[in-house]
Amino acid sequence: MRVLVVEDEPGLRDAVAMSLREEHYAVDEAADGRTGLQKARQWSYDAIVLDLMLPEFDGWELLAQLRKTHATPVLILTARDTVEDRVRGLDRGADDYLCKPFSLSELSARVRALIRRSHGQAKAEIVIGSVVINTANRTVEKEGRPVDLTAREYTLVELLALNRGELVSRSTVYDHVFDENEDSLSNLVDVHIYNIRKKLGKNFVTTRRGHGYIIET
Amino acid sequence: MTQSIAWRLQMWHAAILVSVVVGLCTAWFLQARRARLNEIDAELTSAARVLDGSLRGFDLRGFDTTERPISELLAADDHLRLSLPRELADRRDNQPEPYFGIWLEDGRELKSERLPERFSLESSETQLEAPARHGPNAILREVRIVGPAGSLILVGRDIGREIAELNRLAMRIAAFAMLILAAGLCGGWWLARSVLRPIAAMSDAASRFSAADMSPRINVVETESELGQLATILNEAFDRVERSFDQQRQFAADASHELRTPLAVIQSQIELALKRERTSEEYVKTLTTCSSASKRLSDLVESLLTLARLDFSSQPTEHTSIRVDLVAARCIDLMRPVAQQAEVNLRSELVPAIVVGDPKQIERVIFNLLKNSVAYNRPHGEVLLSVAVVGPSVELILQDNGIGISESDLAHVAERFYRADKARSRVHGGSGLGLSIAQGIIANHGGTMQIASKLDRGTTVTVHLPLASNRPRDPVKEPVDLI
DSSP states (O other), rough: OEEEEOOOOOOHHHHHHHHHHHOOOOEEEESSHHHHHHHHHHHOOSEEEESSSOOSSSSSHHHHHHHHHHOOEEEEEEEEEHHHHHHHHHHOOOEEEESSSHHHHHHHHHHHHHHHHHTTSSSSSSTTTTTEEETTTTTETTEEEEOOOOOOHHHHHHHHHHTSSOEEEEEHHHHHHHHHOOOOOOHHHHHHHHHHHHHHHHTTSSTTTEEHHHOOO | OOOOHHHHHHHOOOOOHHHHHHHHHHHHHHHHHHHHHHHHHHHHHHHHHHHHHHHHOTTTTTTTTTTTTTTHHHTTTTTOOOOOOHHHOOOOSSSOOOOEEETTTTTTTEEEEOOOOOTTTTTTTSSSSSSSSOSSSOOOEEEEEEEEGGGGEEEEEEHHHHHHHHHHHHHHHHHHHHHHHHHHHHHHHHHHHHHHHHHHHHHHHHHOOOSSSSOOOOOOOOSSSSHHHHHHHHHHHHHHHHHHHHHHHHHHHHHHHHHHHHHHHHHHHHHHHSSSSSOOHHHHHHHHHHHHHHHHHHHHHHHHHHHHHHHHOOSSSSOOEEEEHHHHHHHHHHHHHHHHHHHHEEEEEEEEOEEEEEEHHHHHHHHHHHHHHHHTTTTTEEEEEEEEEEEEEEEEEEEEEEOOOOOHHHHHTTTEEEEEOOOHHEEEEOOOHHHHHHHHHHHTTTTEEEEETTTEEEEEEEEEEEEEEGGSOOOOOEEEEEO
């Protein structure tokens, strides 16, 4: 899952990005409104964490511009805590609102919920046959027994599970699993898929050669 | 209810109207009554005079009344009949005929006609003004005059008809008075209400005006009237309250943003660091970030407290003589390393000048201004700080050829938390309060500050402070403008 953090305060941006990376998100960063908007348009992020008071142009402007073309889930992170501000933020197309100062664990829980909901998934648990994926703890169980997945493998499983029944193209996988700083190898995804099949069963993921991957429902 | 102005106005109005109408109507009635009675009296008097004239034909003095009966006296002179004149007796309307009586000096009755029953001379000793009563129903009016040889002539008549007529007049007058009163009171009530209606509208608007909703305004219909002017004044006051409230709200929002951001940095950095075991480099990085955030926080708190203190008092807390030129020189020395790093050349032209005030605050002003001049400059830029005595004041000018301030920003630079370029300010660690504080301190010391600037050309800040010798020991307080 790939997240964009738009925040001009370096200390805060580092902490948020670091914290999300440690939860195995691919994280891109932007320090001002213009860069933020550029990146948000360029990549299809799973969620955007957006500060409101930004140099160049502010978060409101970014949100208004982005909503013309994209429906990416946006979480507003700001020091403005009045009811009017929250209402304004949500009414202008934000999906969640969190006031500074905040707790990183709350932020990441909200980001998880945002991503889940944007895929129409209400519960934190996704059940596919005998496989149960818990997005809150990032654990996978098969037939009641925990399965040991690497962080990448887990992210890939979550991505495919959230989009189950739909074909997930190879480029989509690159977009959502690796961040802008990564030099990904073209066959890396195939290696991960091979490992996932080994751990969760041969038929868990289907490969459509030349198109991508799919978890059949 | 009794406190309401409309009510009190109406009461006064009613009291005055009632007393005027009642007074006028009473006077009217009394006048009419007097005229009627005078008419009757004149009529009776003239009748009595006729009798008096007739009586003069008799030799009353020579008549020995003790020896001969009175009837002889009259019989002896029967061609002369003592009676009322015909025009009085045969009245045009059905007025009751007047009665009369003539008594001799010794009290014996000479002649009488139609005297009322139970008539007695004693009881009818009435004055001309008041009607005499001889019976239960009759209202009589009498005139008595002294005739020849001490005789007494009395003429009177029933005036019940006239009195009844007067009573009817009284009723009519009363009815008329009632009508006038009713009309007057209704009119007065309507007038009071219509005059006071704008006041009700004003109090309504004023009572709806609150911190939650500052939109209510008084609808000013007529601007010329006193109430219209009052409404305009109140509306202006509402505008000012709303403006200052908005400023306050903006200030609170900005302050909370500025305070919360470093707090968020500290909190998130610490939370991240505590999530798992970190390398010592990572801990150092976390602590460094937290330390700079907390430094920013404490600077901000310090600035906010300074501003609060400046808002609270209108005078500096200290009254020390300060050599502004020396303070300026010290500020330049403090600033020089920063300026060298930014490749900005600092110059100064200082002339000894003394002001009275708080030395720390004056230093703060100069340092803040100097810091801005260096921060908003560019490599190889110049800053010139000059102190001079001009007339009754010390003139401090800070001139730079830095990035300048755009015209739209210039109007706001002294506003709290206003920053023309946020990104740049953050790099320099400014809080956006430096100029507000400088302006507050200068105002506190009785001085003024002007900023002139051109984008890309540079900025000139001119500060005037009262010269020490010109400043009165105990400055006269300016009258406070309440509105």
